Amino acid sequence: MGTVTPARGPKEPQQERSRATRRALLEAAVSCLAERGWSGSTVSVVAERAGVSRGAAQHHFRTREDLFTAAVEHVAEKRQGALKAVAHDLPPAGSAARTRIVVEEIVNLYTGPLFRAALHLWVAASDEAPLRDRVTALEARVGREAHRTAVALLGADESVPGVRETVQGLLDMSRGLGLATLLTDDKPRRDRVVTQWARILDTVLNGEG
Amino acid sequence: MGTVTPARGPKEPQQERSRATRRALLEAAVSCLAERGWSGSTVSVVAERAGVSRGAAQHHFRTREDLFTAAVEHVAEKRQGALKAVAHDLPPAGSAARTRIVVEEIVNLYTGPLFRAALHLWVAASDEAPLRDRVTALEARVGREAHRTAVALLGADESVPGVRETVQGLLDMSRGLGLATLLTDDKPRRDRVVTQWARILDTVLNGEG
Numbered sequence: 001m002g003t004v005t006p007a008r009g010p011k012e013p014q015q016e017r018s019r020a021t022r023r024a025l026l027e028a029a030v031s032c033l034a035e036r037g038w039s040g041s042t043v044s045v046v047a048e049r050a051g052v053s054r055g056a057a058q059h060h061f062r063t064r065e066d067l068f069t070a071a072v073e074h075v076a077e078k079r080q081g082a083l084k085a086v087a088h089d090l091p092p093a094g095s096a097a098r099t100r101i102v103v104e105e106i107v108n109l110y111t112g113p114l115f116r117a118a119l120h121l122w123v124a125a126s127d128e129a130p131l132r133d134r135v136t137a138l139e140a141r142v143g144r145e146a147h148r149t150a151v152a153l154l155g156a157d158e159s160v161p162g163v164r165e166t167v168q169g170l171l172d173m174s175r176g177l178g179l180a181t182l183l184t185d186d187k188p189r190r191d192r193v194v195t196q197w198a199r200i201l202d203t204v205l206n207g208e209g
Numbered sequence: 210m211g212t213v214t215p216a217r218g219p220k221e222p223q224q225e226r227s228r229a230t231r232r233a234l235l236e237a238a239v240s241c242l243a244e245r246g247w248s249g250s251t252v253s254v255v256a257e258r259a260g261v262s263r264g265a266a267q268h269h270f271r272t273r274e275d276l277f278t279a280a281v282e283h284v285a286e287k288r289q290g291a292l293k294a295v296a297h298d299l300p301p302a303g304s305a306a307r308t309r310i311v312v313e314e315i316v317n318l319y320t321g322p323l324f325r326a327a328l329h330l331w332v333a334a335s336d337e338a339p340l341r342d343r344v345t346a347l348e349a350r351v352g353r354e355a356h357r358t359a360v361a362l363l364g365a366d367e368s369v370p371g372v373r374e375t376v377q378g379l380l381d382m383s384r385g386l387g388l389a390t391l392l393t394d395d396k397p398r399r400d401r402v403v404t405q406w407a408r409i410l411d412t413v414l415n416g417e418g
Contacts (some may be wrong), residue, residue, distance in 0.1 A: 037336045039248055116335075119388075123332045126325075126391050127246045136392045143389075165405035172402060173378050175385030179328075182335050183345045191264075193381060196374035204409055 006057045012058075012161055029071035038124035041079045041107035043067055049167035072121055075114045083109060083149055096162050096202045102153045103198040106170065107190065109146065110178030119182065120142040146171055156205050173197060230271050233259040238280035239314065244324035247333035252276055278343050281330055284323045285351045292318060292358055303366035305411045311362040312407040315379065316399065318355065319387030327351075328391065354378055365414050375413055 005114070030052035032041045043064050047057035061067035086105050091097040118139075124137035150167050151158060158164045177190050239257035243248045252273050256266035256275075295314050300306040318324070323381035334344035359376050360367060367373045386399050 035336075037332065040336070104225065120332060121368070123246065123329060124390055127244075127249070132392065140390055155321070162405045165401045166409065168398070168410075169382050169402045169406045172385030172389065173382040175388050176381030177385075179331070179384050179388060180381065182331055183341065183348055189377070192374045194376045196371045197378045199371065200378075200409060200413055201376065 009029065018060075019054055022052070022058060023074075025052060025057055025060055025067065026071040026074040026105055029067050030075045030114060030117045030202070033071070033120050034113040037120045038068075041068065041120075044093060047130065065131050065134060068121055069131075069138050072118050073142070075117070076145075079109055079112075079114055080142075080145055080149055083153070089152055090153070094206045096199070096206070098200040098204065099154060100195070100198040102150070103201060104194050106146075106150055106176045107177055107194055109160070110174040111181045111190070114179040115175075116182065119179070143171070154201070154205060163205065170197070170201060227269075230259070230261055230265060232283075233279040234261060234266055234269055234276065235288075236282040238276050239284045239323060239326045242277060242280070242329050243322040246329045247277075250277065272353040274340050274343060277330055278340075278347050281323070281327050281352070282347055284326070285354075288318055288321075288323055288349075289354055289358055292362070296362055299362070302380065303415045305415070306406070308411040309365060309404070309407040311359070311405050312379065312410060314362070315355075315359055316383045316386055316403055320390045320399070324384075324387040325391065328388070352380070363410070363414060372414065375410065379406070379410060 025046060027042070028047045032046050034047055036045070041064075043057050043061070044054050046067065047054045050057070057067070061070060083105055088182070090101060121131075122137055122139065125131040147167060150156075150171060154167065156163050156167055158167075172194075177193065180186055182188070234255060238250070238255045240257055241255050245254070250273075251272070252266050253263050253264055255276065256263045259266070266276070270279060295310070299310060313383070330340075330344055331348065334340040355378060359365075359380060363376065365372050365376055367376075382402075386402065389395055
């Protein structure tokens with residue numbers, strides 16, 4: 001191959017490989033956390049799952065805390081990016097149909113493997129001082145970003161008193177629905193709650209018609 | 210003392226002692242779970258905290274799973290009993306003032322040490338087969354009971370379409386608010402969300418006036 005492809009500096013492919021390794025580690029870390037919890041998630045387990053040597057993993061992430069907080073942040077950014085991409089195909093702002101789709105998409109953010117992984121990280125962090133500050137800061141960043149995205153997608157006007165708290169309550173409800181799916185997949189119940197709360201939000205945010 | 214108190218059968222005080230020991234174990238188990246998580250919560254640690262021998266603890270609870278699921282259930286019942294007792298001092302049914310107090314009391318159910326303990330148990334159960342079925346069943350019982358209490362306190366009429374799901378969403382929101390307090394005590398934010406959603410629920414459940 002090297003004989004036909006145009007000559008390149010040796011650095012570029014190496015950087016690409018390095019980025020690919022990093023990404024593989026981050027995604028393996030999140031699935032590991034979701035499936036095995038914090039106590040079952042070590043750097044070695046993740047390295048093996050990503051098909052990377054332990055040394056290479058430690059080159060990218062100095063500590064276990066570095067690896068797992070970076071992993072949850074990386075996947076959260078990806079998921080929020082996907083949520084923002086939804087904006088292009090939405091019904092007009094201010095319509096009930098739009099509110100329904102947005103509420104559903106936000107709830108979906110909190111009911112997948114990412115939320116499961118984040119939940120394990122939060123619970124572990126609540127007992128472990130070195131992890132606690134980092135996860136608290138991470139959670140604040142991710143939460144602010146989720147709030148901004150929700151406001152934008154709903155077309156909500158936060159200068160109206162109460163609108164900010166209305167959207168926050170929606171995000172809290174989504175987190176609670178995520179928690180409920182931890183033990184049982186209660187999708188039919190969840191769908192009914194989503195339908196009803198989307199109706200309520202539509203009335204609060206867009207008025208009675 | 211025995212010389213002045215009236216004679217009793219030997220069984221009665223023994224049963225009382227046994228009940229007191231059981232209760233001490235259950236409450237020690239919940240505080241242990243809230244502070245140290247599942248991995249730090251063993252029967253020995255709880256027995257020591259309750260001032261009971263390990264043998265006595267095992268006489269009451271054969272396994273670690275028995276002890277901790279019974280503990281979460283016991284404390285959940287106590288908390289729900291306390292919530293029901295609130296009913297006696299509430300403003301009239303259908304009033305905004307009543308809805309505000311009820312929403313606040315329900316949210317309080319999910320932001321104390323019991324919720325923290327239950328959260329540790331849920332997350333542990335999501336990874337551990339022997340615990341999973343028991344915690345799932347426990348969570349279903351506790352959830353149904355919380356729903357019934359919320360409906361009764363709010364004076365909600367579940368024969369009206371959407372009311373059931375409105376109340377479920379409120380309980381999910383409360384769980385989500387509880388989750389948010391795991392890492393940071395965000396009471397000022399929580400109070401604002403409670404105020405706004407109590408207003409919204411009052412309109413949905415009691416109409417515009």
